[in-house]
Amino acid sequence: MRQYFILSILVLLVFSSHQALAQDQIIRLKNASFEDPPRAGKPPTGWHDCGFPGETPPDIQPGEFGASTAAYDGNTYLGLVVRDNDSWERVGQRLSKPILADQCYTFSIFLARSNIYLSASQLTKSLVQYATPCVLRIWGGDDRCSKNERLAESELVTAADWEQFDFKFEPTQTHTYILFEVFYKTPTLFPYNGNILLDNASPITPISCDTEVMAVKAPEVDFVVPEHTMKVDDAGVTVQAQIKQVSPDINITFTMNGKASTDFDFNPNTGVFQADLKKFKKGKNIVIVKASNQGGMSEDRATLIYDLPKAAVADVAVAPPPTSYDTPTSRPTILKEEPSESSMREDKKIEGMSRKDMKTGQTIKLSKLYFGINQSTIGANSYGALNEIYDFLKYNEDVVIEIGGHTNGNCDDEYCDELSKTRAKAVAEYLAKKGIKGQRLEYKGYGKRSPISSNKTAVGRKKNQRVEIKILSMNG
Numbered sequence: 001m002r003q004y005f006i007l008s009i010l011v012l013l014v015f016s017s018h019q020a021l022a023q024d025q026i027i028r029l030k031n032a033s034f035e036d037p038p039r040a041g042k043p044p045t046g047w048h049d050c051g052f053p054g055e056t057p058p059d060i061q062p063g064e065f066g067a068s069t070a071a072y073d074g075n076t077y078l079g080l081v082v083r084d085n086d087s088w089e090r091v092g093q094r095l096s097k098p099i100l101a102d103q104c105y106t107f108s109i110f111l112a113r114s115n116i117y118l119s120a121s122q123l124t125k126s127l128v129q130y131a132t133p134c135v136l137r138i139w140g141g142d143d144r145c146s147k148n149e150r151l152a153e154s155e156l157v158t159a160a161d162w163e164q165f166d167f168k169f170e171p172t173q174t175h176t177y178i179l180f181e182v183f184y185k186t187p188t189l190f191p192y193n194g195n196i197l198l199d200n201a202s203p204i205t206p207i208s209c210d211t212e213v214m215a216v217k218a219p220e221v222d223f224v225v226p227e228h229t230m231k232v233d234d235a236g237v238t239v240q241a242q243i244k245q246v247s248p249d250i251n252i253t254f255t256m257n258g259k260a261s262t263d264f265d266f267n268p269n270t271g272v273f274q275a276d277l278k279k280f281k282k283g284k285n286i287v288i289v290k291a292s293n294q295g296g297m298s299e300d301r302a303t304l305i306y307d308l309p310k311a312a313v314a315d316v317a318v319a320p321p322p323t324s325y326d327t328p329t330s331r332p333t334i335l336k337e338e339p340s341e342s343s344m345r346e347d348k349k350i351e352g353m354s355r356k357d358m359k360t361g362q363t364i365k366l367s368k369l370y371f372g373i374n375q376s377t378i379g380a381n382s383y384g385a386l387n388e389i390y391d392f393l394k395y396n397e398d399v400v401i402e403i404g405g406h407t408n409g410n411c412d413d414e415y416c417d418e419l420s421k422t423r424a425k426a427v428a429e430y431l432a433k434k435g436i437k438g439q440r441l442e443y444k445g446y447g448k449r450s451p452i453s454s455n456k457t458a459v460g461r462k463k464n465q466r467v468e469i470k471i472l473s474m475n476g
Contacts, residue, residue: 050145090181132194140175163296218296236278280306409455421445
């Protein structure tokens, strides 16, 4: 028993010493989040300007030159620029302990690009945007501005939202200083004006040289309902968004008109975000869904337009003031003329198109028809569009239509076919229940076989995910 106890103590001591040694090898940067009062032309505390002689030092953002991106960590971040006169910015600092030769390390930092960075061109002296994408280079050296060995270089930083960039250092020399440098995309024939934003640099941590560094991707947020802008009324609306690249530590914020709300549902397995909204202010209501994780941050926004309901006005014919009639019965009777069947027929439209605008074989995309993500359940905010189709068919009894469902390319063939078919069927069943004869309604699922845009972009995928009406016959 005594031997077992002594052995346990030895194992614990060895484990603790290994942990202490591992912690002791971690290299921590001073002011890794670049905190300081925002100002132009002065690097944050702990960092030294290593720029070109005669050029201004880097900036502490936000607030300078129009840059307004919110900090990823803390209150401020570092802004570096490249210039059209073939100069660029860089900062360096002495490390808490050296980066050792032949020892591998992992390092990450959050990078973004500001769409606005307005300053004078060094060549023309006129105001220009320093907004062209750049790359980050990381150097090791033996002085605060020396570049003895390039440790890493990022991909081109194009996103306006923060993204985590992960690097693996494999130095062949020992370095006591580190330097961050913004640089042009290469090769380039002419220097240009651009910027890069830096925040939340991690410690430099030793790893096995056999370890693969896997980047955590930032979320992707895309509104599904509405895609961009839609009208709403007192019945309310269920807004939906798809959030991709979901990681366990994802954080979601939802705001309407700048006011945050926790009244929403999110399914981490499907990435479906959903919120029921009923109260709106008159005019435009801006809704924003924002998601962030270790890989960065992304957001999407949409506009809901609400008009106050108009007071009901009785449809009564108003007679002119009475003149000198002998008896009340001698006054003229004013009759309201009933609209003709043909005028009623022409008044009914689908997506703004009346009967005279249509022809056999024509396809009409339904822009205000919404389904739950990966579902065939029709949202309540689609009833207006469906009732528009019903009214048209009711007054055009000789028209036969096909309802065609389409998906984007983010699913296999079988699933896409089934989903598109069940959505088209749901539309047909809705119209049939309201009284449209079944023989006038055909439905078909086309899956992902007939895209109208590229599936490589979120906008293109939204366009491909659609339901269309095809005019099969206009003579019964």
